[in-house]
Amino acid sequence: MCADRKTDIGPPHHDKFLPPIIKNNYGKWKYHETPQRGVLLHVGEKGDKLWSVRAATARIASIETIRLFADIADKFSDGYLRWTSRNNVEFLITDESKVKPCIQKLEAEGYPVGGTGNGLTNIVHTQGWVHCHSAATDASGVVKALMDDLFPYYHDKELPGKVRIAFACCLNMCGAVHCSDIALLGVHRRLPAIKHDIIAKQCEIPSTVAACPTGAIRPKTVDGHQSVEVIEEQCMYCANCFTVCPAMTLNDPEMDGLSIWVGGKVSNARSEPMFSKLAIPYIPNEPPRWPTAVKAVRNIVETYAKGARKFERVGEWIERIGWPAFFDQTGIEFTKYHIDDFTHAGETFKRSAQLRH
Amino acid sequence: MTERQTPLLDELEKGPWPSFVKEIKKSRKNPMAEDLLGILERSYREKIGHWKHGGIVGVMGYGGGVIGRYTDIPEDFPNVAHFHTIRVNQPAGWFYTSDVLRKICDIWERRGSNITNMHGSTGDMVLLGTTTDQLEPIFSELTELGFDLGGSGSDLRTPSCCNGQARCEWACYDTMGACYAITQEYQDELHRPAFPYKYKNKFAGCPNDCVASVARSDLSIIGTWKDSIQIDQAAIKAHHSDINMVDDVTSRCPTGCMKWDGAKLSIDNANCVKCMHCINVLNRALAPGKERGATFLLGAKAPIVGGALLASVMVPFVPADEVVDTIKELNEAIWDDWGENGKNRERVGEYIQRIGMGNFLERIGLAPVPQMVIHPRTNPYIFFEASEEE
Numbered sequence A: 001m002c003a004d005r006k007t008d009i010g011p012p013h014h015d016k017f018l019p020p021i022i023k024n025n026y027g028k029w030k031y032h033e034t035p036q037r038g039v040l041l042h043v044g045e046k047g048d049k050l051w052s053v054r055a056a057t058a059r060i061a062s063i064e065t066i067r068l069f070a071d072i073a074d075k076f077s078d079g080y081l082r083w084t085s086r087n088n089v090e091f092l093i094t095d096e097s098k099v100k101p102c103i104q105k106l107e108a109e110g111y112p113v114g115g116t117g118n119g120l121t122n123i124v125h126t127q128g129w130v131h132c133h134s135a136a137t138d139a140s141g142v143v144k145a146l147m148d149d150l151f152p153y154y155h156d157k158e159l160p161g162k163v164r165i166a167f168a169c170c171l172n173m174c175g176a177v178h179c180s181d182i183a184l185l186g187v188h189r190r191l192p193a194i195k196h197d198i199i200a201k202q203c204e205i206p207s208t209v210a211a212c213p214t215g216a217i218r219p220k221t222v223d224g225h226q227s228v229e230v231i232e233e234q235c236m237y238c239a240n241c242f243t244v245c246p247a248m249t250l251n252d253p254e255m256d257g258l259s260i261w262v263g264g265k266v267s268n269a270r271s272e273p274m275f276s277k278l279a280i281p282y283i284p285n286e287p288p289r290w291p292t293a294v295k296a297v298r299n300i301v302e303t304y305a306k307g308a309r310k311f312e313r314v315g316e317w318i319e320r321i322g323w324p325a326f327f328d329q330t331g332i333e334f335t336k337y338h339i340d341d342f343t344h345a346g347e348t349f350k351r352s353a354q355l356r357h
Numbered sequence B: 001m002t003e004r005q006t007p008l009l010d011e012l013e014k015g016p017w018p019s020f021v022k023e024i025k026k027s028r029k030n031p032m033a034e035d036l037l038g039i040l041e042r043s044y045r046e047k048i049g050h051w052k053h054g055g056i057v058g059v060m061g062y063g064g065g066v067i068g069r070y071t072d073i074p075e076d077f078p079n080v081a082h083f084h085t086i087r088v089n090q091p092a093g094w095f096y097t098s099d100v101l102r103k104i105c106d107i108w109e110r111r112g113s114n115i116t117n118m119h120g121s122t123g124d125m126v127l128l129g130t131t132t133d134q135l136e137p138i139f140s141e142l143t144e145l146g147f148d149l150g151g152s153g154s155d156l157r158t159p160s161c162c163n164g165q166a167r168c169e170w171a172c173y174d175t176m177g178a179c180y181a182i183t184q185e186y187q188d189e190l191h192r193p194a195f196p197y198k199y200k201n202k203f204a205g206c207p208n209d210c211v212a213s214v215a216r217s218d219l220s221i222i223g224t225w226k227d228s229i230q231i232d233q234a235a236i237k238a239h240h241s242d243i244n245m246v247d248d249v250t251s252r253c254p255t256g257c258m259k260w261d262g263a264k265l266s267i268d269n270a271n272c273v274k275c276m277h278c279i280n281v282l283n284r285a286l287a288p289g290k291e292r293g294a295t296f297l298l299g300a301k302a303p304i305v306g307g308a309l310l311a312s313v314m315v316p317f318v319p320a321d322e323v324v325d326t327i328k329e330l331n332e333a334i335w336d337d338w339g340e341n342g343k344n345r346e347r348v349g350e351y352i353q354r355i356g357m358g359n360f361l362e363r364i365g366l367a368p369v370p371q372m373v374i375h376p377r378t379n380p381y382i383f384f385e386a387s388e389e390e
């Protein structure tokens, strides 16, 4: 190996990529406003002004698109751009006269500007069928169908507060979907199919047994092969076993699908961060545009839009009106699956007579 | 190569939202992208994924940063028979210049699928799909450009942060500086998995927590302040006419510590819990105090294995200029204990649940303080230590 092979150099220092206006105002910004949806104007202590134009991306980006963004940055923002934590791209503009043309160019190329303030922004999501072995559903396709349908709430229509939607295609939940206003989560519903003939070769039996959070897996000899069995009543289809052992697969075209969770948040504004809670336990996979899931999310967003007070997040709105009212107003059916039965289940039971009748 | 028909995916080119199908099609002069379209169309038809578990691939001397990926139908889609992901450690705050992006695209055009994720969930730039033989050349070209790989597996995952002081008036410490310093300090922990499971540091400049650190990081560092909220009374009057000072501001304060008398806003700062609501709404008039720093929280994770957790308070306040050193102290104390005693695939949060928070605090040398709990325990089954018998 060549002697000068570089390793462990870490990422480049961000200073290399910061526009001069940011270097000059680092830690010295005074306030910001939103002159229009999708544009943030930050004003420094000495009056310097920086316009950030925010456009949506599909998260999956072709190098052709990145080059297009580079060209747009050269033309409008002196070559400076950044991405947000929610897969939007932002162009950092110091010349106000370039803001409108930049927006026009982005929208003409199919990258709509929006996502600031009270309303929707991009959906954080995972790999799905594009690139992951665990996926109980696709991610990009559902996200695309959802955002097409809810597009006005990203682009120009306001909601009472910020609504953060997140998507994960299995319980590994790459990303913070468990604390989102609305979360879509891929679920399996079929027992692991065990490849008895090869499991002992592909996997360590003891670590496979140990991987199950409910102790549903037991070693067993099947047709002379060293293998395992799964106790059906104890299986919650979490796929922990599959993660450590490829010979136990849960993917199934008819049984896999989505669940929908609501009312989580990570910000501390007003209320403390909260988990998302189960709204709909199962919706089947309906590629290419998942109409049932899209309709379900739209229903939740619109019921929230009608009922919530200004600034209220979905979880705050539901806590104010109460969960019975949430199920009543959305028309979503409450089932036995909504009642927790895992480790800390009892903590979510209502233990008072304070009820609305 | 003739272009495949993709009638189902074509449905996802319609509508106003950016289309991932268009992104893959834009890349299709590369045969990998063409086969990716084919395999995805197959998944849409069959309602099942066609990727297998990752194999162990990587660059020499690293245990993380590359996710091996193979299809289960290579005979039909030979160009994605090997389709490995490379995680490239993003610059803090995801800032780039057009110039550096073009150089990365050039590398990826020559050596990969032309497809990326900007960015992956952990924060890395994700180069999606290449073959094993390309890994070393890509790595050497990336390092030549000043980039390095991110984390994967049971290691320190690529730290990430909000854009903090670079473009936010609310940042209470230098998130990008801290993220960079920590990433550089722990290159070995990041590249060579040696922990029981993954471990994440995320940096948010204020309690708005734009990077979801409280939900996603084993050690979450959230900016806050100690003294009084700065108020510019004159600016309140000038504030947007659509803000009602009582309905929108004072009555929404979680502790009821604000008062508006029609002309003047007063805050009982001793009872302010730094939730950010009033500052978010009156951002021209209010600002976090001047004595700034961060709250450290520990133990967040997604459900796998034992259930999801939000992080909980470890250190209520660390002054801004001590943030980086305190992260190092805590990280190292945690790794010493959990790294030794954690079970395989047990995140720190789960480890604490198993051994007990009180014991954990003793082991990492932190004193218990009331800020750590919502309220003291209600159950009387206390594990008194034998030595405390009189």
Ligand code: SF4
Residues within 6 Å of the ligand: A126, A127, A128, A132, A133, A134, A135, A136, A168, A169, A170, A171, A172, A173, A174
């Ligand atoms: S959420 Fe699950 S299926 Fe989706 S990318 Fe992550 S591990 Fe893969």
Ligand code: SF4
Residues within 6 Å of the ligand: A192, A211, A212, A213, A214, A215, A216, A217, A230, A234, A235, A236, A237, A238, A239, A240, A241, A242
């Ligand atoms: S899917 Fe989960 S619960 Fe079922 S056997 Fe596997 S690890 Fe156990």
Ligand code: SF4
Residues within 6 Å of the ligand: B162, B163, B164, B168, B169, B170, B171, B172, B204, B205, B206, B207, B208, B209, B210, B211, B223
């Ligand atoms: S977390 Fe706070 S400081 Fe960081 S970008 Fe968000 S609002 Fe600004």
Ligand code: SF4
Residues within 6 Å of the ligand: A270, B252, B253, B254, B255, B256, B257, B258, B267, B271, B272, B273, B274, B275, B276, B277, B278, B279
């Ligand atoms: S930051 Fe939150 S707790 Fe503090 S005064 Fe403002 S609204 Fe009240």
